[in-house]
Amino acid sequence: MxxxxxxxxxxxxxxxxxxxxxxxxxxxxxxxxxxxxxxxxxxxxxxxxxxxxALPLGGRIAEDLHALATALLKAEYEGRPLADLLRYAVEMGREVDYYASAAVQDARNRGASWDQVAEAAQISATTARTRWPESRVKERLERRTGERTSVRIPPTVAVPGPDAAERKLLSKASKRASAKLTSALSHLQRASGLTLREVADQTSMSPSYISRILSGRRTPPWSVVCTLAELFGGEPAELTVLFESAHGMVPPARHAIPDAVARLQAALRGLHLAAGRPQAAVICKASHDALSAETIEEILSGEVIPGWEQTAALVSALGGWPADVRPLWQAVHYTFLLCLDPPEEPPRLSAAPTESA
Structure with a gap:
């Protein structure tokens, strides 16, 4: 006009x-x-x-190899069927091949010449160039990233499996956590100002794979979560609980006090990140004034451990489900009650819980 x-x-x-x-x-x-x-x-x-x-490419694969070797040794001790043993062996063989490519690329990134690579591999420089050109290594690692699934390691102690109702609840919680994990990574990516192509160039992942992660069509493995969070300027620790919940991982029932507190705080900061890191005043309004802005800031900064009513109000205001966070809150308070040797300066508890844990 x-x-x-x-x-x-x-x-x-x-x-x-x-x-x-x-x-x-x-x-x-x-x-x-x-x-x-x-x-x-x-x-x-x-x-x-x-x-x-960033963590060297070979380091990430070596971590997965370590987990596979641990699983294989445990399967041997338990007398597992031959099919299980061979499945681990085949996967380890495939990972060893990927590791060799990644280790060479790491060495090249550090300035190693093809003659040095050839000497280490005990082959000719021409063979080394042909076997591990950067374009082919990148293609291999993209394929590995796209196809890799989390290694399922049997639990140390056998426990009764969940019934149908429990499995349904766990499935819903996993889907909610996966959505929050996607939101958190997407917020970090937008805040970083990096394009999908720029991210792909630095992570050996294809733009389409990154797009699937940031759109929620693919739940990434932990190594990818760490890589993206660090590249975007975030803290991977804030996403730990969301990642574990998204993958249906059930942590040990009891932790030392610092670990239990850290997990609860990580879950709350992860939800805050997934919500776009709103200001305390905005969260206060969303909680219908159940929490003051000062209390919200103290909780998110880790200065206090909230009571259950405060925890539930904060989680709801951030768009989460209190029931998903309640086990973490219970673990903290059970630990405080059961621990016979608490730390000298435990985190300050806010108002006493209003109901039994």
Whole structure:
């Protein structure tokens, strides 16, 4: 409409206000080409720093190999059927091949020459170049990432399996946790300003696989969660409980006090991240003033351990289900009651719980 006042936005780089373009099409995010270029250079620098500091590709695969070897040894001790033993052996063989490719790529990233790689592998430099070119290694690791499923290690102690009703509840909780995990990773990605192509270039994952993760169509393994969270500038620890719940992993019933407290706090911070990290005042309003802004800040910063009513109010205000978090809260309070040697300065408890754990 003629005479309408122009719309103003803040530049994502310099924070200066600028007149936003009118009409259809994508809106401007920067006030000038210069600011856009500076922002891109900063993102490129961040990607390079992450590439230098990230866990080596071979390290991630070695962790999975360690888990497989542990599972195989336990299966041997238990006298498991030959089919189970061979399944572990085949998977380990496949992982060893992937590890070799990753280890070579790690060495090349650190500046190793093909002659040095050839000497270590006891082959010719020409064979090394042919066997482990960067493009082929990247393709192999993308395939591994897309196909890899979590290793199912038998529990140390046999326990009765859940009945149908319990399985249904666990399934619903897993789906809710998976959705929250997706929301948390998506928020971190948007806040980082990184495109799917930029992420793919630094993680050996395809843009389509990353897109499936961030859209909730694929629940990633823990190594991928860590890689993405770190690349986006987040803390993987905040996503631990969401990841375990999404995969239906049941942690031990009892923990030492610091571990139990850390798990509860990680779950609450994970929900806060999945909600987009709203301000305390916004959460206060969503809780219908059941929690003050000051109390919310103390809980999320780890200064206090909330009572159950406060925990439930916070979880609900963040869009979570209190029933999913209740076992973690119970573990903390049971631990405080049962532990005979508490730490010298345990986290401060807020109002006493209003109902029996």
């Amino acid at each position: 003629a005479g309408a006042s122009p719309r103003y936005d803040s530049c994502r780089y310099c924070q200066e206000r600028f007149a936003q373009r009118s009409g259809p099409g994508r809106k401007k995010e920067y006030c000038s080409i210069d600011c856009r270029g500076k922002a891109q250079r900063e993102r490129d620098g961040k990607l390079r720093r992450h590439a230098r500091n």
